[in-house]
Structure formats: C-alpha cells, structure tokens
Amino acid sequence: MEIKKIFNNNVALTEDLQHTEMVVMGKGIAFQKKKGDQIDANKIEKTFMAPSVHFANKLSELMNEIPYEIMVISKDIIDMAASDLHTEFNDSLYLSLADHIYFTIRRSKDGLPVTNALTWEVKKFYKEEYQAACKALNLIEKRTGDRLPSDEAASIALHLFNARQDGSKxxxxxxxxxxxxxxxxxxxxxxxxxxxxxxxxxxxxxxxxxxxxxxxxxxxxxxxxxxxxxxxxxxxxxxxxxxxxxxxxxxxxxxxxxxxxxxxxxxxxxxxxxxxxxxx
Incomplete structure (x- = not known):
C-alpha cells in the first residue's frame, strides 16, 4: 500500500492497488516515511476503510495526546467485545473509548472519584455489554497495572451499546x-x-x-x-x-x-x- 498522507509516526492514509483509501494504524508504521513510500503490511495493527478526512484528522490528533499503548488496549477491548456480542461497532468507538479510558486512568491516579450514576441500571438492562466491560477492566489492569473502579464497567458498557446504535449520541x-x-x-x-x-x-x-x-x-x-x-x-x-x-x-x-x-x-x-x- 502506498502512503498518501502521514498524520504521525503511527497513523497514515494509504491507497491499495484497487485505489481504495484507508487509514492504517501501527506502532512506528510511518516513522521516517514520506508520501509515495510503501507501508510495511506486517506493522499494520488496525485499518479504517473509506475514512472521512475528519475521522483521520481526529485519530491523528488523539494519538498525539494519548499513549499508543492505550490505543492498542482500546482496539483489543473492541475486538474482544465484538466477538463476545457477535456484533460490529462504529469506527468512532476507537476514538471515544481510547479517549475515555486514558482520562479515566489519569483521574483515578490523581485520586479523583470515578463514578457512574447509572451503574445499577446498566447492570440490569445491558447485561451483555456490562459483562464485556468487566472483561475490559481486567484487560486494562493486566496491561497497565491500574485497577479501575467497578463503576467504570458501566461507562464502558454504555460506550459499547452506543456504538451498536448507528452512532447515536x-x-x-x-x-x-x-x-x-x-x-x-x-x-x-x-x-x-x-x-x-x-x-x-x-x-x-x-x-x-x-x-x-x-x-x-x-x-x-x-x-x-x-x-x-x-x-x-x-x-x-x-x-x-x-x-x-x-x-x-x-x-x-x-x-x-x-x-x-x-x-x-x-x-x-x-x-x-x-x-x-x-x-x-
């Protein structure tokens, strides 16, 4: 795949032989590359097909603020939840979930409360999403060493359910x-x-x-x-x-x-x- 635009070292806009554009994400995937160079397919960890310019720019902006490891954790959570729930999620979930997890971890480390007033309702009405979110907390702890409060599972569950609803707010x-x-x-x-x-x-x-x-x-x-x-x-x-x-x-x-x-x-x-x- 040929690079059409580089957003940062980890994100680039590419085009394949069929002239299909996609945003690719991977650790150092565009490091020391330039427009027209070929992407190493082995470094691609996530692709976003037919992305909008707004989405690509937002992804690039987010990856300049959030550690790459958090983006990978979010990707793994979404893949795991998609398998457990037998569904597909909107690409926007990769942005919103990574942003949410990163700032929740920061708040928790700063000693600020992490609560969700809808935890009880989410556990009752969105059981499958909540169970997937509990697994997400275990994954976050395994990768980062940070154990987030149980209320955070409700917040992640809402993100998952929201992404199953054609992008509803x-x-x-x-x-x-x-x-x-x-x-x-x-x-x-x-x-x-x-x-x-x-x-x-x-x-x-x-x-x-x-x-x-x-x-x-x-x-x-x-x-x-x-x-x-x-x-x-x-x-x-x-x-x-x-x-x-x-x-x-x-x-x-x-x-x-x-x-x-x-x-x-x-x-x-x-x-x-x-x-x-x-x-x-």
Missing part, C-alpha cells in the same frame, strides 16, 4: 436507559411484582423497551396502526391495558411522547407475558 443512550428504568418501575408497581431478571420473558420485555425508547427518542413513528388488533388485545388483557395507559400518560407528561396504537398493542403483549409469569 451518548446523551441519547443515557436518556434511553432512564426511560427503560422508569417504565419498568411503573409496570412493577402496577402489578405489585418483582421481576425474574434471568427469565426469557423479562429479557424479551427489556429488549422491546430498549428499542421502543430508542424509536421514541428519535421520533420514529409508524402511524399505520392496526385498530382491530389493538381492540382485541385490549379486551383480552385488560390489566396490561391499564398498565400501558399509565405508561402512556407518564411518557406524554414527562417526555411529550405519544405511543401509537401498534406500540401500545405490542407493549400490552410484552407486559402481559412478563407480569403473568411473575404473578404465577
């Missing part, structure tokens, strides 16, 4: 987490139950809630409602309907969000499943 992910927590609380108190968080019905319910909250925050609506199905489910599951009505009133008052008839229908079905299991 972290603020949006945190709002979505709050909505899921608030809605489950309404359901729990309406039926006077405690959820079996290991049950399949609860897992399906939470998955439905997460994507429901995601669509609501994005104002994504499907107004082609099935009125007859809504009426049928409302009659069949009257308690689930009453609970759904409470949720609708809360969302309208707190977030100015309105559920469609289809959303209410599927919410009733999930609420009935999860509440019926716990009641029985």
């Amino acid at each position: 972290m603020e949006e992910t945190m709002r979505m987490t709050n909505i899921v927590n608030e809605v489950t609380t309404i359901v729990k108190y309406h039926f006077g139950i405690e959820f079996d968080e290991d049950s399949m019905n609860y897992s399906r319910f939470i998955t439905h809630l997460r994507y429901f909250a995601y669509r609501m925050l994005r104002r994504e609506r499907n107004d082609d409602d099935n009125e007859s199905l809504f009426k049928q489910v409302r009659i069949q599951y009257p308690e689930a309907y009453e609970c759904t009505r409470k949720v609708q009133e809360y969302l309208s008052r707190q977030y100015q969000m309105e559920m469609t008839k289809d959303e209410m229908t599927y919410f009733m079905i999930h609420v009935h499943r999860v509440s019926n299991r716990e009641t029985n």
